[in-house]
Amino acid sequence: MIAEAKLAKLGIRSRFDLVLHLPLRYEDETTLTAPRDAPSGTPVLVEAEVLRAEVVYRPRRQLIVHARSGEEPLALRFFNFYGSQLKQLQRAAEEHRRLRAFGELRAGWFGAEMAHPRYRLVSEGEALAQSLTPVYPTTAGLPQQALRKHVLEALEAENLEDTLPGELLRRYGLPGFSDSVQLLHRPPPGANLAALTERSHAAWQRMKFDELLAQQLSMRLAYRARRGRAAPRLPGDGPLLARFRAALPFRLTRAQERVVTEVLRDLATPHPMQRLLQGDVGSGKTIVAAIACLAAADAGWQAAVMAPTELLAEQHLRKFGDWLEPLGVPTAWLHGGLGSRERRKALAAIASGEATVAIGTHALFQQDVEFARLGLAVIDEQHRFGVQQRLSLRRKGEALVPHQLMMSATPIPRTLSMSYYADLDLSLIDELPPGRRPVKTRLVSDARRAEVLARILEACAEGQQAYWVCPVIEESKEGELQTALDTFATLSRELHGLRVGLLHGRLPVPEKAAAMQDFAAGRTQLLVATSVIEVGVDVPNASLMVIEHAERFGLAQLHQLRGRIGRGARESVCILLFASPASEAARERLRVIFETSDGFEIARRDLQLRGPGEVLGERQSGAPLLRFADLERDERLLGAAREAAEELLAGEPRRARRHVARWLAARQDFARV
Ligand code: ADP
Ligand code: MG
Numbered sequence: 244m245i246a247e248a249k250l251a252k253l254g255i256r257s258r259f260d261l262v263l264h265l266p267l268r269y270e271d272e273t274t275l276t277a278p279r280d281a282p283s284g285t286p287v288l289v290e291a292e293v294l295r296a297e298v299v300y301r302p303r304r305q306l307i308v309h310a311r312s313g314e315e316p317l318a319l320r321f322f323n324f325y326g327s328q329l330k331q332l333q334r335a336a337e338e339h340r341r342l343r344a345f346g347e348l349r350a351g352w353f354g355a356e357m358a359h360p361r362y363r364l365v366s367e368g369e370a371l372a373q374s375l376t377p378v379y380p381t382t383a384g385l386p387q388q389a390l391r392k393h394v395l396e397a398l399e400a401e402n403l404e405d406t407l408p409g410e411l412l413r414r415y416g417l418p419g420f421s422d423s424v425q426l427l428h429r430p431p432p433g434a435n436l437a438a439l440t441e442r443s444h445a446a447w448q449r450m451k452f453d454e455l456l457a458q459q460l461s462m463r464l465a466y467r468a469r470r471g472r473a474a475p476r477l478p479g480d481g482p483l484l485a486r487f488r489a490a491l492p493f494r495l496t497r498a499q500e501r502v503v504t505e506v507l508r509d510l511a512t513p514h515p516m517q518r519l520l521q522g523d524v525g526s527g528k529t530i531v532a533a534i535a536c537l538a539a540a541d542a543g544w545q546a547a548v549m550a551p552t553e554l555l556a557e558q559h560l561r562k563f564g565d566w567l568e569p570l571g572v573p574t575a576w577l578h579g580g581l582g583s584r585e586r587r588k589a590l591a592a593i594a595s596g597e598a599t600v601a602i603g604t605h606a607l608f609q610q611d612v613e614f615a616r617l618g619l620a621v622i623d624e625q626h627r628f629g630v631q632q633r634l635s636l637r638r639k640g641e642a643l644v645p646h647q648l649m650m651s652a653t654p655i656p657r658t659l660s661m662s663y664y665a666d667l668d669l670s671l672i673d674e675l676p677p678g679r680r681p682v683k684t685r686l687v688s689d690a691r692r693a694e695v696l697a698r699i700l701e702a703c704a705e706g707q708q709a710y711w712v713c714p715v716i717e718e719s720k721e722g723e724l725q726t727a728l729d730t731f732a733t734l735s736r737e738l739h740g741l742r743v744g745l746l747h748g749r750l751p752v753p754e755k756a757a758a759m760q761d762f763a764a765g766r767t768q769l770l771v772a773t774s775v776i777e778v779g780v781d782v783p784n785a786s787l788m789v790i791e792h793a794e795r796f797g798l799a800q801l802h803q804l805r806g807r808i809g810r811g812a813r814e815s816v817c818i819l820l821f822a823s824p825a826s827e828a829a830r831e832r833l834r835v836i837f838e839t840s841d842g843f844e845i846a847r848r849d850l851q852l853r854g855p856g857e858v859l860g861e862r863q864s865g866a867p868l869l870r871f872a873d874l875e876r877d878e879r880l881l882g883a884a885r886e887a888a889e890e891l892l893a894g895e896p897r898r899a900r901r902h903v904a905r906w907l908a909a910r911q912d913f914a915r916v
Pocket of ligand 2: 528
């Protein structure tokens with residue numbers, strides 16, 4: 244009887260999951276090797292006659308079995324063994340029995356030796372294995388033998404019929420499904436072991452293709468399901484938007500114009516937009532969001548703009564206020580720190596439709612927030628929100644679904660956006676507004692802190708402003724706060740005469756806003772801050788940033804922080820103070836951030852360093868990562884799977900659904916609705 248719990252631990256919940264439980268590697272027990280012919284470093288199967296089994300105590304207690312393979316002596320050593328094992332082997336010696344042992348051979352005291360081989364007593368001339376022996380990922384208490392048996396039974400019992408048309412397989416040079424799984428679970432002697440182990444074998448290619456295809460199909464199906472619903476039509480040709488565009492303080496970049504066109508085109512259709520707007524820090528995403536909000540306002544609908552932190556929401560409030568108030572578009576402001584009277588007022592304005600644009604934090608997601616006519620939801624820094632959160636926006640009456648515009652300053656590497664983001668349409672601002680100067684990055688050991696302080700004084704004397712970013716303290720928000728307070732006290736003393744401000748996450752909202760405004764207005768010259776300033780903060784006169792213990796920050800975080808400067812006319816410098824010795828991984832991160840300022844390149848390196856699970860963060864939670872395919876290595880297959888997915892959905896939707904069902908039946912769906 245199988246312990247289902249053990250199988251469940253391996254993610255195996257159905258018999259078909261057993262079919263897809265593929266070996267990690269193989270052992271070749273299909274041929275016997277003479278000890279003298281064994282290649283070094285490769286485990287082999289040898290057969291030998293048992294001569295003697297004894298326990299010795301020096302240099303440590305062990306069981307040694309002396310045997311003879313042909314004319315060669317062979318010794319097997321076991322450091323952990325049972326008394327019954329000793330008896331069994333002693334009896335085997337008396338009866339001149341033979342055994343087969345599988346393991347690596349090396350030259351030892353008694354000739355060829357194997358330490359802890361897997362072995363079995365055999366009778367003369369017993370048949371050898373007909374296929375390579377698979378080694379599966381397993382868990383404690385579930386031996387390979389047992390697991391193998393279940394897999395073979397599943398291969399027998401399951402319907403392994405192909406889900407894909409032969410013509411498609413021929414086009415991509417892929418073998419059949421049944422042949423592929425049969426081969427992977429029991430490769431015939433002579434199969435290309437290297438290709439199997441590296442997962443480049445055609446059978447592996449087929450499994451990866453199927454997996455990628457299932458992901459594509461399920462995400463595209465989810466996209467279509469959502470897109471099939473009705474949304475308000477926001478044509479974008481109204482007077483508010485026209486007046487706004489005529490009065491813009493700057494010209495949109497070509498990239499901004501392009502994405503505005505993409506967004507307005509979506510909004511004009513009676514189906515919900517599901518668009519992710521990517522653009523590096525400072526590329527000017529906010530104005531695109533404002534334009535979308537005005538399209539909603541023009542059509543008589545409300546818009547909600549959500550930011551992950553109060554600081555950022557507050558900044559949006561100010562910007563949107565500047566832009567929208569002259570047009571007579573009323574805004575509401577909702578965050579966790581509001582008093583109950585203000586909160587009631589905001590809720591009422593949102594529910595009555597009196598407020599056209601609601602700006603806020605997570606507070607906008609709460610149960611009691613109801614919109615009169617929500618037509619558009621803008622989610623800034625979408626990676627900071629859970630998928631559930633962003634979908635829990637409430638509208639009165641659910642007949643029409645609001646459009647969604649998500650924004651991300653963390654660029655998504657191409658392979659990730661092709662796979663895990665296949666349920667969204669993507670827009671990209673790949674150009675910075677004119678006049679930006681690249682930020683110079685310096686790596687400075689914290690032994691040279693005094694020079695850095697002198698540098699700050701110098702910059703501030705010239706009328707510039709600076710940030711000092713306090714280190715992150717893993718697993719302790721308290722520690723982080725204390726460090727910020729200490730740093731503020733120390734720097735205020737050391738930089739006597741400078742007006743120093745402090746900003747951290749625990750400040751009440753009005754004080755946070757005040758600290759930010761003081762800095763924005765130049766009333767403070769140096770802003771000591773925790774990484775709360777990472778997202779969105781925009782003070783063009785700040786041209787110097789010091790990041791303390793930069794080695795503790797993640798790549799994306801460093802890139803975001805650095806993006807806070809370089810927004811004005813002056814040349815900006817980012818000083819990464821590091822404490823040595825730093826770990827290898829930390830040094831690698833600093834090297835990347837020093838070498839490049841291209842957000843996409845940084846994202847790509849981040850993906851390499853951390854892997855998709857970490858990089859995807861919230862988006863990934865609840866969705867299984869790809870088990871077989873490797874986005875980087877299998878990019879070609881990913882492209883093929885995307886192409887095939889479109890084709891199947893268009894031409895053979897039932898086949899497409901069958902394929903998804905096969906791959907995702909017992910697993911959670913890739914796509915979250
Ligand atoms: P992000 O994409 O990081 O959210 P923002 O929208 O905050 O960037 O824009 C960064 C800064 O650039 C803001 O001060 C904004 O007003 C300014 N900006 C945006 N677009 C342009 C443009 N086309 N020309 C000049 N400045 C612009
Ligand atoms: Mg922004």
